[in-house]
Amino acid sequence: MAEPAARLCCLGWDFSTQQVKVVAVDAAMKVFYEDSVHFDRDLPEFGTQGGVHVHQDGLTVTSPVLMWVQALDLILEKMRASGFDFSRVLALSGAGQQHGSVYWKAGASRVLTGLSPGLPLHEQLQACFSIRDCPVWMDCSTTAQCRQLEAAVGGAQALSCLTGSRAYERFTGNQIAKIYQQNPEAYAHTERISLVSSFAASLFLGSYCPIDYGDGSGMNLLQIQDKVWAQACLGACAPHLEEKLGPPVPSCSVVISLGTSDTLFLWLQEPMPALEGHIFCSPVDPQHYMALLCFKNGSLMREKIRDESASCSWSEFSKALRSTEMGNGGNVGFYFDVKEITPEMIGRHRFSPENREVPAFPKDVEIRALIEGQFMAKRIHAEGLGYRVLPKTKILATGGASHNRDILQVLADVFGAPVYVIDTANSACVGSAYRAFHGLAAGTGVPFSEVVKLAPSPRLAATPSPGASQVYAALLPRYAQLEQRILSQPQGLLE
CATH class of the missing domain: 3.30.420.40 (ATPase, nucleotide binding domain)
Incomplete structure (x- = not known):
């Protein structure tokens, strides 16, 4: 995937849970190179599943630090073999999976500062970590x-x-x-x-x-x-x-990433710390903050319900969303096959319009209950951190599910705001490359928005359906009440 006419560029990296990815973005904010190394597929010797080791207790989850180093070796070699001109790189920036940590052994700094360009990184750094599975x-x-x-x-x-x-x-x-x-x-x-x-x-x-x-x-x-x-x-x-x-x-409005875990980011001027969710310092504006909500049961839960209720077909899954009405006739569902972060619960719970817990839904109802429930949970907990629907509110959706227009329609309906998407599968990498350009302008006072003004504008993907606000104004309080009802049950009943 070499670029015949070499051009000045910035590299954007993403060290995520399952792979390392890179993109090259030129000064016109156009992506002209991208590549990746998938841990399970390309580095099977580390024995990971989904990029991690799940230990016997079911609670401890780690990743081999040398796997990340070797993945970088592999991807740089792929770039070199493709003819990529590294001399044209102005700067680079990257994103890493949140919360992962690496433990450098005493003496590692000397090795790090004396690296040889003629040897692979993983060979030089193999003795540099006091914890090998992080x-x-x-x-x-x-x-x-x-x-x-x-x-x-x-x-x-x-x-x-x-x-x-x-x-x-x-x-x-x-x-x-x-x-x-x-x-x-x-x-x-x-x-x-x-x-x-x-x-x-x-x-x-x-x-x-x-x-x-x-x-x-x-x-x-x-x-x-x-x-x-x-x-x-x-x-x-x-x-x-x-x-x-x-x-x-x-680090030199609303974004929803619909990936392995779903994450919701809110731009805030005044932080409102609470017992749920997180307040982070803004990575692009030192005067502001962002709120973050993370939901473990994201795409993997959607894929499970797709397989169970839509014959493993996204087309059938989407058809079910289109054939069912907003509000799902009053049927509400909670789907947490792994213990969720927000709210802290586990299990599948389905409720009839009369708030009776029922063992199953028809397949189409099940699919809409899942998607409506996922987005109602996001909105309810976002409001706890200060989110309010305003006339200028916009939602930017990224991640795998952002390519499904019917899922985005439910998102727009539940949040009561238009949903935009960007035409790239590697949004973390692209954002990192944008940050690299911003870093080049560091100290000049240039805002991030000015640096990325040439970037492709997000594309409108869905707007709220007529009547959506009335439907969810009634359904959201019910969902919140049912959530509290489940949480009040003895923990044993949630397994």
């Missing part, structure tokens, strides 16, 4: 550490006001605390702790890259107002942690 965002084995952290700062709400979130099992501070408590020798031999994003940047820099405010907000360790490490949190997690993290640094 905790990732899917891990939920740190409940005890979460409770310890909240107790140390005066409770869950106090921690949320300080760091933007109550204690979450996947957040890096709690993962570090578990490693310190269970493997103190490995922790003692760790000289630096990186997030996946700063780890990837370190590979390119040949030195340790600092953690930025945006990604650092997902650790339960950063004071989001003052943008410094919270000393009480550091002390509650592990000794000498501040020196192992290094100082945080600046």
